[in-house]
Amino acid sequence: MSAQHIHILYIDDEIHNLNAFKASFRRLYTIFTASSAEEAEKVLEKEEVHIIISDQRMPRMTGIEFFESILDRYSEPIRILLTGYADINAVIDAINKGQVYKYFSKPWNDEDLRHNIEKAFEVYALRKENKELTAKLLDVNEKLEFLLRQKLIS
Template sequence: MPNNKAEKIKILYVDDEEINLQAFRTTFKHDFEIQLAASSKDALQILSNKSFDIIISDQRMPSETGLDFLTTVMNEYPEPIRLLLSAYSDIQLVQEAIQEGVIYHYLTKPWDEAYFKNIIRNAYETYCLRKEVKNLQKEILDLKRDFEIPSK
């Protein structure tokens, strides 16, 4: 979880429908630090200037699907945990996206607030553990270099 009580989980929520953006902000603004984007293009612009712990995208948007957007995010910004949200279901597509690591979890609209918060917190825990593993791997490599015997 965040290092101190003042620090909140940073979430970028992407949805082309203004009502969904406002509903998300209203529902979760007290629990998380939220940035909204009305398109994948806007979201990528925001991502170029700010980092997030979790990125949530609607699946059906006019310019591209949420999975296409999250695939781009995965390739350009691999650290944030990615969640997909949709009122529609294509289970085969979602299962493949989870298996390939494109998304961490899939949620349906309308969302259940308590369940959604739980998924966000679980996703953040995964985010923190991945960062910790990455830092430990770097420390191990540094230690190996420090104790390497020079070759003659």
């Protein structure tokens, strides 16, 4: 899959950060932005998203709380947390509660973030392929069991 087909949702309550992110990466990826968790959920309902990048400190809901709230419904996208604050408890919570793949400090380095987006998509693609192969294996196993039962009956 080409980089352009990687769909990223970036959530930040600061509009200038949303604009900077979109300006930096719109030529490489398909970018969706949201200024709140509520807006982000609406995007997730309508669009296929491979990677979700969220700011940690936002009004009403932190990035970690957002990731935790969507895990059951949207478990496949890879989650990346961005923050302007070096808070070790936020890092621990991000990993344990929100199942965050990476944690970056603001301001981000475009090249470093781009590299990690590519790596995150590799993880996404491998997980998806693994899920598909497991489903095929279960199907084939079921068919083999049926054939074995048929052979035992006759």
